[in-house]
Amino acid sequence: MSINRPYTSVAELANPIPIFPLPGALLLPRGQMPLNIFEPRYVSMFDDALKSHRLIGMVQPKDARGGGVQQIDIHDVGCVGRITQFAETGDGRYMLTLNGVARFRIEEELSVVTPYRQCTVEYDEFTADLVDRAGEDIVDRKSVVEALRRFAEVRQLQVDWKEIKETPTEMLVNALSMISPFGVSEKQALLEAKDLKTRAEVLVAITEMELARAGSNSSTLQ
Numbered sequence: 001m002s003i004n005r006p007y008t009s010v011a012e013l014a015n016p017i018p019i020f021p022l023p024g025a026l027l028l029p030r031g032q033m034p035l036n037i038f039e040p041r042y043v044s045m046f047d048d049a050l051k052s053h054r055l056i057g058m059v060q061p062k063d064a065r066g067g068g069v070q071q072i073d074i075h076d077v078g079c080v081g082r083i084t085q086f087a088e089t090g091d092g093r094y095m096l097t098l099n100g101v102a103r104f105r106i107e108e109e110l111s112v113v114t115p116y117r118q119c120t121v122e123y124d125e126f127t128a129d130l131v132d133r134a135g136e137d138i139v140d141r142k143s144v145v146e147a148l149r150r151f152a153e154v155r156q157l158q159v160d161w162k163e164i165k166e167t168p169t170e171m172l173v174n175a176l177s178m179i180s181p182f183g184v185s186e187k188q189a190l191l192e193a194k195d196l197k198t199r200a201e202v203l204v205a206i207t208e209m210e211l212a213r214a215g216s217n218s219s220t221l222q
Contacts, residue, residue, distance in 0.1 A: 061075075170196055
């Protein structure tokens, strides 16, 4: 999905930004994340974003058991997304889609009166995220597809291989990373991979470890 306002420089991105901690939710540049928003603090956050820059910073909590939303310890690296689709449900919920724009590193969490958290962030180390399909030509696509094939066999998943063949490499690697059933730490490793080639290598390595674990347990992946 294209956005009406393509960003050509990280200087164009909002700072500070609202932060949405969500375990297991991985957003990557040019990836799409559907969200069902119902908690009042996050309804307020998206209301404010819609009235201004339409940007939300997605981050993963390190441990969601540590207390309320203001006490949850969060990872330093997240991805900012732009609201590209929006619908009200009539019962106080929002159905939204975020389009990933660029990753960021949190510099400081601000003391705010809003019910949601806000942080100043640094984008400079992730400027390449704004370049569509950067680094595709050096990705070992064959290894990614083979890992997907083995994973699908173990999980008995139906895969449209014609669609996989036609999918650009960046979209394939990022989509598989986002929908993967891995845990928070694995998804954070995929997020923090320095470039697309490295992310593909991490994705293959994690998949192979999961397959090996499933084989040693003589059971399918959980």
